[in-house]
């Protein structure tokens with residue numbers, strides 16, 4: 815499925831969540847979309863290359879008509895086999911689509927789609943402050959683990975991140 819076909823499929827209903835096949839085929843198109851504001855195409859290509867069409871490492875987008883509203887993905891947490899049942903999630907919603915349930919729908923879909931993969935834990939690191947993200951993650955079942963204080967540098971300043979985790983074992 816190319817990007818235009820993927821977008822066409824998204825016109826069937828509002829806030830459709832579907833596999834990001836278009837992005838997997840054409841990272842350049844995805845990079846130019848409103849949903850991804852990463853500067854370098856190389857970085858986007860590498861990022862998209864970390865997802866697959868099946869298995870535990872997936873990328874889904876939400877669309878409304880021909881507009882990309884956001885994405886949610888699950889990636890390898892660490893390459894060592896000891897972490898094979900853990901995934902790290904990421905999520906982004908376009909500023910114009912915030913507060914309408916897109917993030918919740920993306921996560922609900924993601925966790926449904928990877929539920930048969932034998933995973934045990936999902937983890938996420940949230941650069942602070944980000945109240946909306948912390949609340950979203952709590953809403954979809956993540957619990958607080960703790961905060962890494964000043965462990966990264968963003969725009970020349972140290973930033974802290976709260977880490978959260980979610981149980982992925984079948985109920």
Ligand SMILES: CC(C)(COP(=O)(O)OP(=O)(O)OC[C@H]1O[C@@H](n2cnc3c(N)ncnc32)[C@H](O)[C@@H]1OP(=O)(O)O)[C@@H](O)C(=O)NCCC(=O)NCCS
Nearest residue numbers: 905906907912913914915916917918940945946947949950
């Ligand atoms: C975090 C983010 C994905 C939420 O997406 P969203 O589509 O607005 O979220 P939803 O509308 O599904 O809201 C889900 C919950 O998040 C919380 N939330 C959303 N926006 C919020 C805000 N502005 N302030 C506080 N809580 C907020 C609420 O608990 C909400 O549940 P409720 O509606 O039942 O109260 C979005 O704000 C975003 O993309 N931010 C920028 C990128 C980012 O921070 N990504 C996460 C990095 S770890």
